[in-house]
Amino acid sequence: MVKIKDVAERCGLSIASVSKALHGNSDLNPKTAEYIRSVAKEMGYVPNSSARLLKTNRSYNIGVLFVDETSSGLEHEYFASILNAIKVQAEDLGYDITFISHHFKENFLSFYEHAKYRNVDGVIIASVDFKDPEVVKLVESEIPTVTIDYDFNGKSSVVSDNIQGEKDIVDYLVRMGHRKIAFIKGDDTSVTQKRVASFYRACKENNISVDEQYVKEGRYHIPKISGSITRELLELKERPTVIIYPDDYSLLGGITEIERQGLRIPDDISVVGYDGIKLSRLLRPVITTYVQNSIEIGKQSTLKLVDMIENPKTAIAEVITVKGTLQEGQTVKKL
Amino acid sequence: MVKIKDVAERCGLSIASVSKALHGNSDLNPKTAEYIRSVAKEMGYVPNSSARLLKTNRSYNIGVLFVDETSSGLEHEYFASILNAIKVQAEDLGYDITFISHHFKENFLSFYEHAKYRNVDGVIIASVDFKDPEVVKLVESEIPTVTIDYDFNGKSSVVSDNIQGEKDIVDYLVRMGHRKIAFIKGDDTSVTQKRVASFYRACKENNISVDEQYVKEGRYHIPKISGSITRELLELKERPTVIIYPDDYSLLGGITEIERQGLRIPDDISVVGYDGIKLSRLLRPVITTYVQNSIEIGKQSTLKLVDMIENPKTAIAEVITVKGTLQEGQTVKKL
DNA sequence: CTGAAAGCGCTAACAT
DNA sequence: ATGTTAGCGCTTTCAG
Numbered sequence: 001m002v003k004i005k006d007v008a009e010r011c012g013l014s015i016a017s018v019s020k021a022l023h024g025n026s027d028l029n030p031k032t033a034e035y036i037r038s039v040a041k042e043m044g045y046v047p048n049s050s051a052r053l054l055k056t057n058r059s060y061n062i063g064v065l066f067v068d069e070t071s072s073g074l075e076h077e078y079f080a081s082i083l084n085a086i087k088v089q090a091e092d093l094g095y096d097i098t099f100i101s102h103h104f105k106e107n108f109l110s111f112y113e114h115a116k117y118r119n120v121d122g123v124i125i126a127s128v129d130f131k132d133p134e135v136v137k138l139v140e141s142e143i144p145t146v147t148i149d150y151d152f153n154g155k156s157s158v159v160s161d162n163i164q165g166e167k168d169i170v171d172y173l174v175r176m177g178h179r180k181i182a183f184i185k186g187d188d189t190s191v192t193q194k195r196v197a198s199f200y201r202a203c204k205e206n207n208i209s210v211d212e213q214y215v216k217e218g219r220y221h222i223p224k225i226s227g228s229i230t231r232e233l234l235e236l237k238e239r240p241t242v243i244i245y246p247d248d249y250s251l252l253g254g255i256t257e258i259e260r261q262g263l264r265i266p267d268d269i270s271v272v273g274y275d276g277i278k279l280s281r282l283l284r285p286v287i288t289t290y291v292q293n294s295i296e297i298g299k300q301s302t303l304k305l306v307d308m309i310e311n312p313k314t315a316i317a318e319v320i321t322v323k324g325t326l327q328e329g330q331t332v333k334k335l
Numbered sequence: 336m337v338k339i340k341d342v343a344e345r346c347g348l349s350i351a352s353v354s355k356a357l358h359g360n361s362d363l364n365p366k367t368a369e370y371i372r373s374v375a376k377e378m379g380y381v382p383n384s385s386a387r388l389l390k391t392n393r394s395y396n397i398g399v400l401f402v403d404e405t406s407s408g409l410e411h412e413y414f415a416s417i418l419n420a421i422k423v424q425a426e427d428l429g430y431d432i433t434f435i436s437h438h439f440k441e442n443f444l445s446f447y448e449h450a451k452y453r454n455v456d457g458v459i460i461a462s463v464d465f466k467d468p469e470v471v472k473l474v475e476s477e478i479p480t481v482t483i484d485y486d487f488n489g490k491s492s493v494v495s496d497n498i499q500g501e502k503d504i505v506d507y508l509v510r511m512g513h514r515k516i517a518f519i520k521g522d523d524t525s526v527t528q529k530r531v532a533s534f535y536r537a538c539k540e541n542n543i544s545v546d547e548q549y550v551k552e553g554r555y556h557i558p559k560i561s562g563s564i565t566r567e568l569l570e571l572k573e574r575p576t577v578i579i580y581p582d583d584y585s586l587l588g589g590i591t592e593i594e595r596q597g598l599r600i601p602d603d604i605s606v607v608g609y610d611g612i613k614l615s616r617l618l619r620p621v622i623t624t625y626v627q628n629s630i631e632i633g634k635q636s637t638l639k640l641v642d643m644i645e646n647p648k649t650a651i652a653e654v655i656t657v658k659g660t661l662q663e664g665q666t667v668k669k670l
Numbered sequence: 671c672t673g674a675a676a677g678c679g680c681t682a683a684c685a686t
Numbered sequence: 687a688t689g690t691t692a693g694c695g696c697t698t699t700c701a702g
Contacts, residue, residue: 051681054681
């Protein structure tokens with residue numbers, strides 16, 4: 001491994017000069033600096049991030065905490081897309097990404113300990129149980145963090161606009177003539193709470209009195225569950241004219257059930273999803289869904305975190321809300 | 336930050352003793368060691384991986400190279416699933432994961448340079464252009480690597496069994512009574528070449544003379560392209576009875592086109608995919624496809640890489656082939 | 671059984 | 687404009 005010392009010897013200069021040349025700054029003779037750089041390049045010199053970190057206390061490494069409760073956080077298209085956007089933006093800013101975990105084997109580390117162990121400059125947190133004491137500890141530590149889709153009071157976060165999203169859906173349905181609107185909730189998280197509240201408020205604004213038997217407790221991403229809830233809804237004496245699902249996968253489960261009952265979409269019943277997975281555009285009919293802007297969410301969270309890392313004095317904690325868009329597909333009938 | 340020195344002072348012992356206690360080995364008095372550990376824990380001591388690396392030259396960090404040519408490598412379910420499996424297995428072995436990239440901003444680093452810069456112990460490479468000189472350089476460097484779905488002569492790799500996969504599909508179709516089999520290729524990669532060769536061989540074994548107009552050049556993951564190729568196939572005087580697609584997304588594009596022509600699946604024409612995305616089981620009809628074992632692929636590549644890292648003398652370079660399974664869905668008609 | 675000390679590669683304050 | 691040097695936190699050899 002070629003190190004600064006090697007370059008210095010080859011140049012017949014001190015290691016300090018080489019270090020300075022490599023950083024561009026300082027008052028080195030420009031020609032000397034240029035010469036040193038050319039020699040360094042020729043010798044294939046690559047700095048050692050760990051040695052540098054030891055001196056500077058900056059790793060240019062961002063931790064990403066994506067817990068896969070079901071061991072598959074990354075397999076959710078929404079999160080995979082966010083992660084990819086984080087990766088792209090971080091690379092652009094000169095940061096690398098390391099997953100934060102429990103780092104088993106030797107000794108179990110808490111998320112906070114792991115972040116310290118790897119000296120990450122900050123952590124982006126998504127798809128976790130935000131009530132987990134370990135997560136809370138990390139967020140409240142001295143390490144800068146940005147949470148995605150969860151707002152810790154006084155901390156920075158980037159959240160998808162679930163309030164507006166659910167409202168856009170309801171407003172659209174009303175415009176399409178629907179008033180018997182069924183709503184299937186996802187797991188009880190803050191995201192869900194916002195969507196539920198927004199659903200009720202939007203209905204009220206449109207003078208729709210929500211029929212409580214149209215509001216069901218469901219789960220995210222489990223087509224079987226949304227399928228059976230769909231059946232319950234279809235069995236009601238007074239059937240809803242449209243069902244809002246918690247996500248596109250759940251909607252697919254619903255579609256399967258609806259077709260099994262011999263009903264047609266959207267002629268017999270309309271359906272709306274959430275997320276805007278790629279397939280929502282590929283399938284026929286094209287799915288009507290609220291497309292979350294996962295790329296922007298990943299990008300903004302990275303920008304915010306790096307801002308906090310590089311400008312600890314001036315960066316302010318804030319909640320950044322990212323809007324999505326309603327994709328008007330072919331699964332909602334005009335009544 | 337609490338460091339070894341702090342713990343040593345609190346214990347009234349030397350830093351050497353603390354270091355030894357923390358590692359369990361050596362000939363420290365067991366009671367002293369236990370005492371030191373309890374103090375360290377109480378003080379919230381967490382080792383510094385960078386300082387340790389500087390001495391030991393081991394980072395317990397694995398680089399992962401996933402290039403997103405279309406900036407979306409991670410959004411392909413197959414690769415997202417592999418990555419997740421790598422993450423889970425690495426964590427279990429006490430390794431962390433860092434993405435290898437070009438690390439822009441300051442100075443552009445080649446993949447090899449980036450791997451050195453971060454001192455990763457090894458790199459897993461997937462979803463890249465394996466002809467890229469940079470990738471070749473990394474693979475041929477002193478850094479241990481495992482490539483996924485590409486076999487560099489004499490290097491370790493984990494590959495999905497594309498030969499068997501394509502053969503299983505053809506054999507199944509023949510058993511179902513099909514002989515007019517159309518085949519749409521993906522982009523020209525080694526994976527595709529294997530599938531194509533296997534397709535021809537399997538046909539031959541089944542005494543089917545392949546009609547060349549049934550074999551088309553396509554692309555992976557672009558439903559529009561597979562859709563238009565599907566149309567070409569449907570326009571032939573002698574239509575095939577079944578179309579094999581390069582992946583499940585492409586199949587979806589084909590289905591859309593087929594239904595647009597007013598044809599029914601599988602009554603009018605049968606279709607087969609590749610990959611086994613989650614949706615292939617959710618949709619109706621359930622898609623007949625070859626399910627790649629992405630979890631096993633991720634797991635095996637991590638195990639192999641760590642084996643090479645930890646046993647450089649005895650670990651042998653090898654190609655590990657991971658079998659998949661044919662998912663008999665409802666898109667192939669029994670003739 | 672415990673401690674002293676060298677040194678991993680680098681940065682930066684301070685000399686020269 | 688260039689060089690000397692201390693030291694970041696840790697492991698490990700060698701002494702005691």
